[in-house]
Amino acid sequence: MKLSLALCVSAVCGASAFSPADMKPGPDGLVRLPLAKDPLTMARLKSQSRNGVSVSQQGTIVIDDYENAQYYGPISVGTPPQTLNVIYDTGSANLWVPNIHHLLSPHKTYNHDKSSTYKPNGTIFDIEYGSGPVSGFFSEDTFNMGGYDVKDYTFAEVNNTKGLGPAYSIGKFDGICGMGWSQITQGGEPSPFQALANTKQLPKNVFAFYLGTASSPVAPEANSELVIGGSDPNHYTGEFTYEPLTKDGYWQIALGGLEVGGASMTTVTKAIVDSGTSLLAGPPDDVKKIAEAVGAKKIPFLPEYTIDCNASAPDIDVKIGANTYTLTIKDYVIEDAGECIFAMTGIDVPAPAGPLWILGDVFMRKYYVEFDLDNNRLGFAPSK
Ligand SMILES: *[C@@H]1O[C@H](CO)[C@@H](O)[C@H](O)[C@H]1NC(C)=O
Ligand SMILES: *[C@@H]1O[C@H](CO)[C@@H](O)[C@H](O)[C@H]1NC(C)=O
Numbered sequence: 001m002k003l004s005l006a007l008c009v010s011a012v013c014g015a016s017a018f019s020p021a022d023m024k025p026g027p028d029g030l031v032r033l034p035l036a037k038d039p040l041t042m043a044r045l046k047s048q049s050r051n052g053v054s055v056s057q058q059g060t061i062v063i064d065d066y067e068n069a070q071y072y073g074p075i076s077v078g079t080p081p082q083t084l085n086v087i088y089d090t091g092s093a094n095l096w097v098p099n100i101h102h103l104l105s106p107h108k109t110y111n112h113d114k115s116s117t118y119k120p121n122g123t124i125f126d127i128e129y130g131s132g133p134v135s136g137f138f139s140e141d142t143f144n145m146g147g148y149d150v151k152d153y154t155f156a157e158v159n160n161t162k163g164l165g166p167a168y169s170i171g172k173f174d175g176i177c178g179m180g181w182s183q184i185t186q187g188g189e190p191s192p193f194q195a196l197a198n199t200k201q202l203p204k205n206v207f208a209f210y211l212g213t214a215s216s217p218v219a220p221e222a223n224s225e226l227v228i229g230g231s232d233p234n235h236y237t238g239e240f241t242y243e244p245l246t247k248d249g250y251w252q253i254a255l256g257g258l259e260v261g262g263a264s265m266t267t268v269t270k271a272i273v274d275s276g277t278s279l280l281a282g283p284p285d286d287v288k289k290i291a292e293a294v295g296a297k298k299i300p301f302l303p304e305y306t307i308d309c310n311a312s313a314p315d316i317d318v319k320i321g322a323n324t325y326t327l328t329i330k331d332y333v334i335e336d337a338g339e340c341i342f343a344m345t346g347i348d349v350p351a352p353a354g355p356l357w358i359l360g361d362v363f364m365r366k367y368y369v370e371f372d373l374d375n376n377r378l379g380f381a382p383s384k
């Protein structure tokens with residue numbers, strides 16, 4: 001599930017903003033939105049290209065956070081490996097990479113003619129986003145995630161990225177690696193992580209994200225990471241509290257409630273943890289109520305809100321199982337050139353998948369989340 005972080009606040013915004021009116025649920029009932037990105041420079045692009053899988057430690061993928069808007073990391077496809085940047089997205093379950101190189105396009109592409117392990121498939125791959133399709137065809141090849149090879153994997157070569165909107169052309173990710181369950185994979189193959197699990201290479205079929213706040217070229221020590229095969233004790237405190245998944249597909253758990261100052265803000269009892277969504281997202285009426293409670297103001301024509309950076313706004317309490325996960329104003333605002341965005345947005349996810357809450361990167365920065373495929377559960381601990 002992609003969510004645009006509208007970095008363009010009020011007047012600065014203009015025509016480049018995505019239109020919420022374009023939002024439509026996809027075939028699986030979920031809304032997918034493009035991530036917004038700032039323009040990419042060549043210098044920036046070059047600073048990314050060092051992110052080969054080959055330079056990562058086995059099991060650890062370094063992910064770049066670009067001004068809190070998106071997290072993406074390297075993956076390679078083919079033999080010899082062709083490295084691209086993907087968003088590791090727990091809200092979807094396909095791997096796709098672009099195969100058409102446009103002049104001046106910042107994106108890296110996959111060329112199957114240059115891979116000795118490529119095998120054709122040709123079945124059409126097609127996802128409808130609010131703003132259009134992302135489509136192409138399936139192919140078979142080796143992919144490598146964090147140093148682990150998965151051979152003969154059926155993934156998508158994408159030759160049309162229109163559905164991601166204009167943001168894609170200046171975006172820093174090339175493709176998407178869905179980290180959800182095979183139940184939500186298009187095309188009936190195991191999801192990438194399930195396929196990796198099937199190779200029995202991992203000590204544990206677990207992955208976890210550390211989502212930092214610094215952008216890596218500026219503060220390399222604050223790099224974010226996706227850990228494959230376990231979770232990184234350097235990045236959480238105490239013990240995990242585990243919650244059983246209530247449904248495989250998305251990483252979905254039971255939500256006990258959402259409160260501001262002890263007052264209940266939602267009756268929705270489902271939540272998913274989604275690394276591919278920047279903000280917290282929920283039913284628009286609930287979000288409106290919460291925005292009022294914390295003093296946030298709607299941005300005209302956008303589903304997002306602004307908030308006074310220095311407001312003494314109340315905490316937002318997310319109840320999961322027996323625990324309360326508190327987000328203070330420090331956690332739920334995103335500062336952008338002196339203005340603050342309230343990091344919560346309204347999304348209507350229709351039944352049967354919805355309504356639900358999406359605990360996106362904003363939540364995952366404060367709480368380290370372990371995604372445990374072996375035990376159908378999520379582990380939560382304060383991030384450090
Ligand atoms: C293409 O991949 C799909 C999904 O795995 C599979 O069902 C189909 O048989 C494959 N087609 C060819 C021609 O290999
Ligand atoms: C993408 O590939 C499909 C399948 O080969 C083809 O039908 C379609 O015309 C291609 N689209 C573009 C934009 O090249």
Ligand SMILES: *[C@@H]1O[C@H](CO)[C@@H](O)[C@H](O)[C@H]1NC(C)=O
Pocket residue numbers: 309310
């Ligand atoms: C908010 O507080 C910061 C220091 O925490 C200060 O630098 C800034 O000027 C304040 N902004 C406003 C609008 O009061």
